[in-house]
Amino acid sequence: MRNGPSWxxxxxxxxxxxxxxxxxxxxxxxxxxxxxLVTVWGGFSTRWYGEMLNNQQLLDAAWVTLRVAxxxxxxxxxxxxxxxxxxxxxxxxxxxxxxxGMVYAPLVMPEVILGLSLLLLFVAVxxxxxxxxxxxxxxxxxxxxxxxVVQSRLTGFDASLEEAAQDLGCPPLRTxxxxxxxxxxxxxxxxxxLAFTLSLDDLVVASFTTGPGxxxxxxxxxxxxxxxxxxxxxxxxxxxxxxxxxxxxxxxxMTKRQEVRRQRDIRLAExxxx
Amino acid sequence: xxxKPIGPVRRAFAPWEDGNAxxxxxxxNVTKRFGDFTAVDDLSLKxxxxxxxxxxxxxxxxxxxxxxxxxxxxxxxxxxxxxxGQPLRGVPPHRRPVNMMFQxxxxxxxxxxxxxxxxxxxxxxxxxxxxxERVAQMLKLVKLEDFARRKPHQLSGGQRQRVALARSLxxxxxxxxxxxxxxxxxxxxxxxxxxxxxxxxxxxGMTFVIVTHDQEEAMTMADRIAVMDKGRIIQIASPAxxxxxxxxxxxxxxxxxxxxxxxxxxxxxxxxxxxxSEIFDCDIEVAQPVEASVGDTVWFAIRPEKVRIGFDAxxxxxxxxxxxxxxxxxxxxxxxxxxxxxxxxxxxxxxANHSRVVERPMSWEDKVWLSWDRDAGxxxxx
Numbered sequence: 192m193r194n195g196p197s198w199x200x201x202x203x204x205x206x207x208x209x210x211x212x213x214x215x216x217x218x219x220x221x222x223x224x225x226x227x228l229v230t231v232w233g234g235f236s237t238r239w240y241g242e243m244l245n246n247q248q249l250l251d252a253a254w255v256t257l258r259v260a261x262x263x264x265x266x267x268x269x270x271x272x273x274x275x276x277x278x279x280x281x282x283x284x285x286x287x288x289x290x291x292g293m294v295y296a297p298l299v300m301p302e303v304i305l306g307l308s309l310l311l312l313f314v315a316v317x318x319x320x321x322x323x324x325x326x327x328x329x330x331x332x333x334x335x336x337x338x339x340v341v342q343s344r345l346t347g348f349d350a351s352l353e354e355a356a357q358d359l360g361c362p363p364l365r366t367x368x369x370x371x372x373x374x375x376x377x378x379x380x381x382x383x384x385l386a387f388t389l390s391l392d393d394l395v396v397a398s399f400t401t402g403p404g405x406x407x408x409x410x411x412x413x414x415x416x417x418x419x420x421x422x423x424x425x426x427x428x429x430x431x432x433x434x435x436x437x438x439x440x441x442x443x444x445m446t447k448r449q450e451v452r453r454q455r456d457i458r459l460a461e462x463x464x465x
Numbered sequence: 466x467x468x469k470p471i472g473p474v475r476r477a478f479a480p481w482e483d484g485n486a487x488x489x490x491x492x493x494n495v496t497k498r499f500g501d502f503t504a505v506d507d508l509s510l511k512x513x514x515x516x517x518x519x520x521x522x523x524x525x526x527x528x529x530x531x532x533x534x535x536x537x538x539x540x541x542x543x544x545x546x547x548x549x550g551q552p553l554r555g556v557p558p559h560r561r562p563v564n565m566m567f568q569x570x571x572x573x574x575x576x577x578x579x580x581x582x583x584x585x586x587x588x589x590x591x592x593x594x595x596x597x598e599r600v601a602q603m604l605k606l607v608k609l610e611d612f613a614r615r616k617p618h619q620l621s622g623g624q625r626q627r628v629a630l631a632r633s634l635x636x637x638x639x640x641x642x643x644x645x646x647x648x649x650x651x652x653x654x655x656x657x658x659x660x661x662x663x664x665x666x667x668x669x670g671m672t673f674v675i676v677t678h679d680q681e682e683a684m685t686m687a688d689r690i691a692v693m694d695k696g697r698i699i700q701i702a703s704p705a706x707x708x709x710x711x712x713x714x715x716x717x718x719x720x721x722x723x724x725x726x727x728x729x730x731x732x733x734x735x736x737x738x739x740x741x742s743e744i745f746d747c748d749i750e751v752a753q754p755v756e757a758s759v760g761d762t763v764w765f766a767i768r769p770e771k772v773r774i775g776f777d778a779x780x781x782x783x784x785x786x787x788x789x790x791x792x793x794x795x796x797x798x799x800x801x802x803x804x805x806x807x808x809x810x811x812x813x814x815x816x817a818n819h820s821r822v823v824e825r826p827m828s829w830e831d832k833v834w835l836s837w838d839r840d841a842g843x844x845x846x847x
Contacts, residue, residue, distance in 0.1 A: 302669065349569055351569050351571040354558070354567070355565070356573075356584070357557070358564055359559075360559045360585055360636070361555075361588045363559075370573055373575045374573075416502075459619065
């Protein structure tokens, strides 16, 4: 019996994690670099975080991005949940295969094509491009992710719960709000968060569908980087990474604690029964 | 485990024998198809008020579909279902005065026990105080007062079952439907609950319709049992009649253990008949008129506990067979002797173990005699 992990396992883990996270670690380290030159270490400093907060353009872009992400995630969650409900509940209907294929198509469609086709559409209907066209575009592709997440939860949903509610005198629509929705809520929230993150860091689709006055943060960063990387960009990127990490860790801790509590409750109930 | 062929003794309750009684639930020529599969086939059935009625059958026999049509989750392709004289076609589930206890219990996982029980009452728009009172009543009824604030996942299987029962009883429905209500419980708990349910049904005076594949469950609880197969009802009768007077080989075989002997009808004289079994090389006398012609193939059915087994040739018995003990199933309270007749066919005889000895006098390969009375078995023509 071997006790610890072998050197091979340790090396594999180190290489894998390094490949994934080394660039991000470097980015975080250099955001605290005092030097204006990105590649030369000039001592520890937080001055770029201060400069970032004074950069009105950057802050404007961040504000646009957050609003776009919030609105498109919300619309996508609504539509995606509806799509998932139809796909799981309606059984067979004419055009079901076509419908499910079309819901999932944006998952595999190249972003460039999605962006271009949306641009052509907006031009064709003579829609002025800007804030709202980005929201529509982001909703389009985020919706299918929500549909996938919610659908997987609905598939494991015991349909007799809804029947029980109706059997007890609850009309179908009220059944949805008082029984179905509360139960699938975790997956709806997860879908919303996924849509939010996808919208937050989208560059390609936003570039195609944007217009004057609606510059998102990724677009801003990208255009600045073309003029040369500044430590300010490192700083705002670090803030973004931190934000995402905090949310993800919080959610996973929450689910884990719930599961632990659930297991304990079950054991408790069984012990009392005995 | 002793067989319980006859349910608790009831005070002469048999509205189905009264030709003038109006049925409370009536299925009239109901057919339900799922694609090519006919789940319920042109079925008619009457259930009376305050009856405890069991639909019994194997999986896929249509019993669950019957219940779901009554609750409104399925619509019959043809035929009509009446409840208290009213046709149910077009009435959605939430407007039907029936409540169902689901096989999976279907407790709302995000609500406490209290909220689960109160759910149906809230839909009715009952006043808050009245709801609180009724919920307390129900919790007391199912002995779960201490668990009101728990969530379903904090309960054991038996407790969940009782919450589901309380929730379906809370609205005091005209009819309570129970879909395999005791399936998930262990044996001891199941037996207790069976008697609790019968008591409850008598106290509340509701009509209970239970769907089950467990014959013992149907036997102990129901006033009448409908044995179903392939979307049709094979026999409707009281538990004792179903057990003692099955109308077909299917029912005889489905309920309990039985020996079936293929025979030819050789004689009919008044109230008795004679049969001849070629395989067992014996003549059988039965105190029963048979509706078949001499020479027809019929089946002689006899329950193992009605076959006597002994070392000595019974001098007086009309029906007897010589055989050899082949296998013994010791169940504690009874032993089942699998006896070979003419080295091939088996007849099972059950003997109650009256004395407390580990070594039974009868053992493997002993030569024995089997015998039974003229009225112990029954002749089946289908």
